[in-house]
């Protein structure tokens with residue numbers, strides 16, 4: 001391992017000898033040089049960790065040691081000035097320009113402890129300078145990425161004042177808005193949006209901008225180089241999405257209402273037949289009526305799903321948030337899932353460690369999500385196991401992760417990016433299962449997002465799939481879970 005290298009720059013041979021003796025005793029390397037350009041060259045080649053620069057006999061008008069080293073390209077070499085007792089002013093000037101420490105002359109008989117302190121101060125200064133450079137470089141890179149992004153991005157301070165806009169944002173908001181308040185970029189808005197006013201943590205929202213287009217916004221808190229809190233927001237143009245949503249909305253709304261009434265009638269008349277109110281049924285007739293009943297039940301489920309999807313598309317999904325245990329939520333759907341798995345001869349395993357904290361969630365909706373994804377796993381698995389697991393991730397103030405894994409048919413890589421779209425179903429010879437309308441996953445994702453969580457999947461065709469969802473942990477006022 002390389003030992004520390006210390007250089008003495010000055011004309012005081014007695015001081016140089018004293019320092020040399022002390023350093024060699026501690027096993028450190030040492031060189032002495034004059035405090036001029038030849039000396040600076042020498043220490044540059046020596047690659048030293050600390051320069052002890054003697055200010056005695058130096059010209060008060062010449063640049064400070066730090067300035068001279070900087071000029072020679074050695075800005076990261078820590079300097080400690082060595083000053084006679086009556087030259088404190090020169091020492092102060094050097095410290096102000098970036099010297100790490102100073103030593104009084106005449107030196108103590110054993111200067112080693114003071115030199116080691118100066119060495120450690122210098123190393124700390126070097127590490128801080130390095131970290132600052134990394135922070136600055138990262139900041140520059142981020143600004144570069146933001147500047148060249150085609151999506152609008154801007155940074156605001158806690159008073160909602162726009163501090164930065166990238167080119168795409170300037171084109172939409174108009175450059176004149178820099179320094180103005182961010183909510184003025186929105187169509188018809190005179191006060192901060194709920195998402196921002198709520199403060200803290202990342203948030204998402206949709207809004208129409210003054211150019212008449214719809215955007216999806218994502219924002220997160222960042223700290224600037226002075227450590228002050230700011231918020232970075234990035235917007236994506238979802239105008240086309242919104243148009244499609246509108247069409248879906250109208251379609252779903254019409255279809256679901258048109259189906260509901262005849263379905264209710266079918267149900268009612270089937271009940272009448274089953275109860276024998278229209279006369280006794282023979283065994284064959286009973287079987288047929290059972291089939292009608294089951295089919296109308298499935299259709300009824302589909303209509304309920306359509307109505308849910310419509311609520312979500314219209315932003316009418318209201319959460320009833322409360323503290324809830326994962327076990328308690330799972331209990332709401334496990335009976336039904338167990339029966340489904342048993343029908344297909346599959347093993348359904350559930351693992352919830354005792355110490356998993358509570359979530360802050362709408363129990364019925366989260367249960368619906370689990371029923372959807374675990375129901376899919378059972379539907380698309382012919383042999384093996386469906387496993388539901390829960391765990392805790394200590395990230396973003398604590399999250400619960402619930403995973404559903406199966407050993408089923410898996411999802412082809414080409415479809416994986418689309419399965420959360422409304423009405424999307426994988427179609428193929430082996431894969432297509434008749435039951436289902438491609439609604440479950442898109443509804444589930446919206447429900448999880450509305451909770452501030454994430455739902456995603458990993459899958460290998462022919463091997464199986466895993467769906468994971470995260471939810472925020474319930475935190476009571478004392479911060480305990």
Ligand code: ADP
Pocket residue numbers: 372376377378380406408409410411419424425426427435436437438439440441442465
């Ligand atoms: P559906 O009602 O059709 O199941 P979803 O939105 O729940 O609608 O799922 C969309 C599609 O994603 C399914 O039709 C199926 O092709 C695929 N899929 C979902 N879960 C799984 C799974 N566990 N294994 C294989 N394919 C799946």
